[in-house]
Amino acid sequence: MARRRSEMLTDVELEFMIALWEIGTGSVRDIMGALHEDQQRAYTSVATVMKILDDKGFVSSDRKDRALVYSPAVQKRDYEGRSLKNLSKTLFGGTPTALVARLVDNEDLTDEMIQEIKEIIDTRIRKDDG
Template identity: 30%
Template sequence: MKKLSRKEEELMQVIWDLEKAFVKDAIEHLPDPKPHYNTIATLMKRLEDKGFLAHHEYGGSYEYYPIVGKESYKHTFMKKVLNTFFDNSYLNMLAYFAKEEKISPDEMKQLVKMIEKDKN
C-alpha cells in the first residue's frame, strides 16, 4: 500500500466519513480555509491513481468512493510505525506513551482489561 501525504490522508478521512463524495462535497467537509476546487480534484485523481479511490461518472461529474478501507489503512500505517520506531514491539510502543505521560495508569489498566477480554 502506498504512503499518503498529510493532505491526502486528510481528504481520505473526509471520504471515509462520507462514504462517497463529489469534489464539492469533500470541500464542504474540509476545514477552513477551504482549498480550491482544482486542488481537491487533483488530489482525488491522485488518490485514485494510488488505488485508494474509484469513481462513478454522472454526466461528466465524478463521484468518488473509497476502495481501501479506513481500518485497512490504519493497520498498515500502524504496523509501519511499530516497525520503524518501536522495533516491532507493542511493549516498547506502550512504554513510550507511558513515559511521555500520554497514557495514564488507569488507561493502561483499561487497556489490559480490553486485551484480556479480546483473548477470551
C-alpha cells in the same frame, strides 16, 4: 491505477481521505466541503488530489451523471493499522510493545486515559479466552 509508489498517504492526501471517510462517498464538491482545514483550496486542487488518490488506489470512482463520485478503496481502520505497523517498524524495531511503552511514558497522559487503555487490553485478553 499506476502510481502506488508509497503505501502511505502524504499529509494533504490524508486530510482528503479523512474527509471522504467521514462522508462515506462524495463528489469533489462534497469532499471540498468536508475538509476540516482553515485553508481554502481551489476546486481544481481538490480534484487533482482526488485523481492522484485514485491513481494510487486509495479511492475508487464511479460516474454519476456527469460527476465522479469517490469512495474509499481503503478503509480507515485498515489505514490506521497500516500506519501503526509502519511506525512500529521504522521506529520501534517492529515490536508494538516498545511502542506502547513509549506511549504510556508520556506525562500528558492522564490517569483516566491510562485506565481506559488498561480496560482495552483487559477486554482484548478476555475476548481471547472466551
